[in-house]
């Protein structure tokens with residue numbers, strides 16, 4: 001299994017020996033890769049819909065990993081018990097869906113779990129939710145596939161609500177010297193500039209972000 005840049009970056013954040021549950025797995029590329037590479041002994045591949053889960057099941061079977069990767073038809077984390085997995089991967093879904101998944105899970109507010117998240121939209125709303133709910137970002141990187149830019153972050157519950165400004169939710173823990181992070185943030189500033197045509201309250205945020213990129 002060869003992963004493209006987006007999923008490869010997410011996979012690189014999984015700690016060796018951990019047991020991941022890939023939520024919204026679809027094709028199950030991530031769990032197959034993690035088990036095939038020996039990064040994880042076991043994994044869960046979960047999806048809310050039958051057809052994507054079936055695609056995942058077929059990919060798992062094609063790679064002869066049925067005894068190591070369990071598929072679950074599950075809305076978010078509802079189908080994964082609190083002692084079954086220690087890492088929850090949520091890639092390729094919108095921030096609002098990921099926020100809904102996290103806020104519907106009563107056991108996620110615990111330092112024993114690691115979250116690896118790659119939101120497709122409005123990643124800053126997810127970072128705001130994490131900060132407001134006692135999570136810290138411990139690793140934050142960006143990558144691209146052709147013209148598309150992606151951000152991936154790893155978070156843990158620490159039980160302390162972080163003080164933050166709107167710009168902090170855009171920057172997270174990105175290394176602003178890193179070319180991929182700079183490219184990602186520049187595009188986000190452009191999007192915010194477009195929105196600011198109808199919402200002038202975004203202008204101080206845009207100026208602060210531009211200042212940070214200098």
Ligand SMILES: C[S@@+](CC[C@H](N)C(=O)[O-])C[C@H]1O[C@@H](n2cnc3c(N)ncnc32)[C@H](O)[C@@H]1O
Nearest residue numbers: 023024025026047048049052074075076091092
């Ligand atoms: C675009 S695919 C992403 C697949 C893969 N994670 C990736 O990043 O390439 C999004 C998947 O999330 C699933 N999904 C959406 N909401 C979900 C939820 N609440 N719980 C579990 N899966 C969900 C969809 O059925 C779909 O298969």
